[in-house]
Amino acid sequence: MRLCIYPGTFDPITNGHLDVLERAARLFDHVLVSVAHNSDKGPLFSPDQRLELIRPNIARFTNVSVTTFRGLLVDFAMEQHAVAIIRGLRAMSDFEFEFNMALMNRHLQPAVETIYVMPNEDYSYTSSHLVKQVSKFGGDVGKFVPANVAAALRAAYGFA
Numbered sequence: 094m095r096l097c098i099y100p101g102t103f104d105p106i107t108n109g110h111l112d113v114l115e116r117a118a119r120l121f122d123h124v125l126v127s128v129a130h131n132s133d134k135g136p137l138f139s140p141d142q143r144l145e146l147i148r149p150n151i152a153r154f155t156n157v158s159v160t161t162f163r164g165l166l167v168d169f170a171m172e173q174h175a176v177a178i179i180r181g182l183r184a185m186s187d188f189e190f191e192f193n194m195a196l197m198n199r200h201l202q203p204a205v206e207t208i209y210v211m212p213n214e215d216y217s218y219t220s221s222h223l224v225k226q227v228s229k230f231g232g233d234v235g236k237f238v239p240a241n242v243a244a245a246l247r248a249a250y251g252f253a
Contacts, residue, residue: 109216113181167202
């Protein structure tokens, strides 16, 4: 079975993330959405809350599951027997960071490939950070995130 890891903070998951996931699910036997414990980014939602926001949105995929991880991504990938890490590239601004990360991961664990997919152009400017900023000031983010995520953002920022 060809397993790939789709890692991220997913704070929160966006429609762009789900678009990348749909593409990955067509390419691999199984995709493991892997929520990073990354306190450096100052997440709005806890890892468990992020899992709960993701689960209903991946239910339609028969070959996708979700978990959390700590530590080095490539170590986690090897523990899971993954053959690849999948990442989305929205714009050229993502490329330099992703390129350097892929080279470091290859240095640390050459057996795990990094594969990039481009999301639908409708999501090329969408990021979790921007979604949180808009939501924080009461803006409507319903076009950018699933309904359960929009509701969780409204509640988190006191607009529910």
